Structure formats: C-alpha cells, structure tokens
Amino acid sequence: MxxxxxxxxxxxxxxxxxxxxxxxxxxxxxxxxxxxxxxxxxxxxxxxxxxxxxxxxxxxxxxxxASLAPRGHGLRQVALPFMSDLAAVTRQHVQLAVREGHEATLVERFSSHSAVAVRYRVGGKLPLHCTGMGLALLAFAPLEVQEEVLAQPLRGEPDQNLIPPAVMRRTLAEVRRERLAIYRRMEEPPIVAVAAPIFGEREEAIAAIGLLLPEREAQPRRIGYAVQTAAQSISRQLGAPSMLDASRHGAHEQG
CATH class of the missing domain: 1.10.10.10 (Winged helix-like DNA-binding domain superfamily/Winged helix DNA-binding domain)
Incomplete structure (x- = not known):
C-alpha cells in the first residue's frame, strides 16, 4: 500500500x-x-x-x-540572508541546490521581477554536468559519483552537443581549483550561471549557491567573487573546518 x-x-x-x-x-x-x-x-x-x-x-x-528535512531546512535557514543580499545587489536569480545521486535538487530561489526566465522550479531536478550549481556539486562529489556521471553520454543544453569526458574532467578540475563554476547556456537570450560549493562539518560539499544572469550583463569573475564570499560565509556558519580555520587565521592577523 x-x-x-x-x-x-x-x-x-x-x-x-x-x-x-x-x-x-x-x-x-x-x-x-x-x-x-x-x-x-x-x-x-x-x-x-x-x-x-x-x-x-x-x-x-x-x-x-518536507520543511522538516534537515538538508533543506537547516541549510535554508543559514543561506537565506546571504541569498537575499545577493538578490538585492544583482536583481537576478539567486539559487540554492543540493546533490541527490546523479542530479541536483533546487531547494530555494530568490528572484527579481526583471530577472531572466528560468527552466527549473524549486523542488525540481537539475543536471549536474550542464548547470552552474550542478558543476559545483559534481566537482566536489565523491570520486565514484564523478566516474558514474562521466561514464554516461553527456550532452550540453540546449544545443545537445556531446561533451567528451576529457573536456568534462578538465572543467571539473578547474572548478575544484577555483572553487567556482561558470556555465554559459547559449540560448535566446544567452544566460550565464555562476556558482560556488558550500561545505559542511565534514568538509564535504553539501550544497551550491548560484546566480543566473543575462550574458550581456555578466561579469563572471566579479560576480563570482560575490558568490564565493556568500558560499564561504554559509560554509563557516555550517561548521566547515577550513572556513573556521580561515576565519580564526584572519582574526589572529588582525590582532
């Protein structure tokens, strides 16, 4: 039953x-x-x-x-003020997602009335390999999850062109190095997604925060710094050891 x-x-x-x-x-x-x-x-x-x-x-x-789910509720409570600040500054979509298997689930979104149209609804699933938040999550997912995803035929959106595994590996390596994912969706109008991973107490990527904005207004590196700062602040409040250590180190230097 x-x-x-x-x-x-x-x-x-x-x-x-x-x-x-x-x-x-x-x-x-x-x-x-x-x-x-x-x-x-x-x-x-x-x-x-x-x-x-x-x-x-x-x-x-x-x-x-559903509001009682720990991965959604506690994360959302911490992330909402930072998402609100980003939305107020950029007047675009600010989104929060978690990984579930080989997909990401969109758990929250702040949107301006003037923001571009979006494909995915809150509660909906996003592909890991061709969205900004998906790439941020996949790059820091366990190695076996990465290999399982890379073993599948991966196609870009919306062009549906096949993405060679070697290209995807280089992309994920760059995301890990920069702790920032940038994905351009070449549709009309062209959209740029900028996202950063959020880390938890065990230093695992438990979520990603991202911005969606029109390519004509995109300054990925400048916007990326703001997204990274928000991700780091959320990670620190969630108890990520590296963020706590960085905070203590900065306070020690100032002292």
Whole structure:
C-alpha cells in the first residue's frame, strides 16, 4: 500500500499539477478502483487535495513535512540572508541546490521581477554536468559519483552537443581549483550561471549557491567573487573546518 500511495504522489509533476481520477490511475499504473480508495486516504491525511471539479493536486501537508528535512531546512535557514543580499545587489536569480545521486535538487530561489526566465522550479531536478550549481556539486562529489556521471553520454543544453569526458574532467578540475563554476547556456537570450560549493562539518560539499544572469550583463569573475564570499560565509556558519580555520587565521592577523 505504501508503494502504491507513493506511486500516486509521483504521478504529479511540473506539467501535471492537477489530475483527474482516471489520469491519476493511468499515470500511476494503479486500477481506478484502487486509485479512488488510496486517494481518499491521502485526502484525509492532507497529502492530496481535490477541487470543485473533482481533480486532485498535491496537498499542503506534504509541504509541512518536507520543511522538516534537515538538508533543506537547516541549510535554508543559514543561506537565506546571504541569498537575499545577493538578490538585492544583482536583481537576478539567486539559487540554492543540493546533490541527490546523479542530479541536483533546487531547494530555494530568490528572484527579481526583471530577472531572466528560468527552466527549473524549486523542488525540481537539475543536471549536474550542464548547470552552474550542478558543476559545483559534481566537482566536489565523491570520486565514484564523478566516474558514474562521466561514464554516461553527456550532452550540453540546449544545443545537445556531446561533451567528451576529457573536456568534462578538465572543467571539473578547474572548478575544484577555483572553487567556482561558470556555465554559459547559449540560448535566446544567452544566460550565464555562476556558482560556488558550500561545505559542511565534514568538509564535504553539501550544497551550491548560484546566480543566473543575462550574458550581456555578466561579469563572471566579479560576480563570482560575490558568490564565493556568500558560499564561504554559509560554509563557516555550517561548521566547515577550513572556513573556521580561515576565519580564526584572519582574526589572529588582525590582532
């Protein structure tokens, strides 16, 4: 029953936010009678909601539960003030993501009304190899994760050109060296993503913070310094040893 209930919830996505009973049955692969029964249980608990036309949507109770996730909640609480500052200065999209397997999940975004259009929604998945935050996370992911990703055919977006593994290895090495990822998306209008890794108590990259801005306004190195500074400040508050040591060293020199 648990697997079937999860299948019902997984039937929804960004393009299908509301579903009729038959659509829910078809997309989940569960018979209509069973779908009706399970949907009733989920409605009672608050995981689903139903409108006047009888169409189902995800319920607010799931948002309440999701807000308790440690990787999202604690990270967001620390990161939000720095994201807000970046958004106020740049008037563009400031985003926060974590890695889940071979993808990244967007957990927060600050956006200006004048910011460029974006592809990914909060809660949505991002590829690791062709987004700024994805590259920042992949470069500092465990070696086995990097090799698994590099073993797959990797295509750029939106051109879909194949990226040779050797090129991706050089890119990841540069990201590790600079602690900064810059990815240009050649679409109309062209967009530049600038991102930096955020480190935790065990010095692992637990998240990435990034900016999206039009190429005509991009100054990647200058913007990159601001993004790196925000990432370092967040890492320090999350207890990253290298950031704490750097802070103590700076305070000692000033003293």
């Amino acid at each position: 648990v697997d079937r209930a999860l299948a019902l919830l997984a039937a929804f996505d960004a393009s299908r936010r509301t579903l009729s009973l038959r659509e829910l049955s078809r997309r989940s692969g569960i018979p209509v009678s069973s779908t009706l029964r399970l949907a009733g249980r989920l409605l009672a608990w608050g995981a689903l909601e139903r409108d006047d036309q009888g169409r189902y949507s995800i319920g607010l109770r799931l948002l309440e539960v």
